[in-house]
Amino acid sequence: MNMQLNELIEFNFTQSIETKQQAQSTMVAPIADAVKLIVAAFQNGNKMLICGNGGSAADAQHFAAEFTGRYEMERTPLPAVALTTDTSALTAIGNDYGFDVVFSKQVEALGQAGDILYAISTSGNSGNVIKAIEVAKARGMHIIAMVGKDGGKIAQMLSGADVNLCVPANRTARIQEVHLLTLHTICDAVDTLMFK
Numbered sequence: 001m002n003m004q005l006n007e008l009i010e011f012n013f014t015q016s017i018e019t020k021q022q023a024q025s026t027m028v029a030p031i032a033d034a035v036k037l038i039v040a041a042f043q044n045g046n047k048m049l050i051c052g053n054g055g056s057a058a059d060a061q062h063f064a065a066e067f068t069g070r071y072e073m074e075r076t077p078l079p080a081v082a083l084t085t086d087t088s089a090l091t092a093i094g095n096d097y098g099f100d101v102v103f104s105k106q107v108e109a110l111g112q113a114g115d116i117l118y119a120i121s122t123s124g125n126s127g128n129v130i131k132a133i134e135v136a137k138a139r140g141m142h143i144i145a146m147v148g149k150d151g152g153k154i155a156q157m158l159s160g161a162d163v164n165l166c167v168p169a170n171r172t173a174r175i176q177e178v179h180l181l182t183l184h185t186i187c188d189a190v191d192t193l194m195f196k
């Protein structure tokens, strides 16, 4: 039993390491594109809105806080807002209009042309994230989609001006682990390009 348990634990570590190695071979160029888009938006006085469900909601607020607070170095706060944190907005919009529009209504309220919507979904198929992208596009915002598997419906919605950060893996947990690495890498790169 203990052997089986240890093997299961070791398997999770090995699979996570292998997924990160595979992602390194496909995701460097799109991550660089995302960094350039975010730096340009911040330098133009634009902001970034971030959304996702479940573990990706946690990622959204984690990512926003790295910008409004700090990542590693002391620097001026940067404008990033997680659309996953205002329980009054989430419950009122969800209750009155439906869960599918909990993010898109906030994008409609807060998003301006030139802002970025950073949309996180491991399946690429979450309805509320899809609707947020639709509204963001209609408002002239840039889209950075961080997805997994085959990118789902979200990957199909993206144009050449958008960025598709797709983790080449199928297991949600493994995708999320690469998502977190991607977010920290972007923070490191944004700080380096803007402040070092």
Ligand SMILES: O=C(CO)[C@@H](O)[C@H](O)[C@H](O)[C@H](O)COP(=O)(O)O
Pocket (backbone or CB within 6 Å): 053, 054, 055, 056, 120, 121, 122, 123, 124, 125, 126, 129, 172, 173, 176
């Ligand atoms: O964290 C996990 C699984 O690791 C879950 O909470 C997961 O995020 C939720 O099932 C989400 O609703 C999945 O949505 P998505 O990534 O497919 O857009």
Ligand SMILES: [Zn+2]
Pocket (backbone or CB within 6 Å): 055, 173, 176
């Ligand atoms: Zn999880």
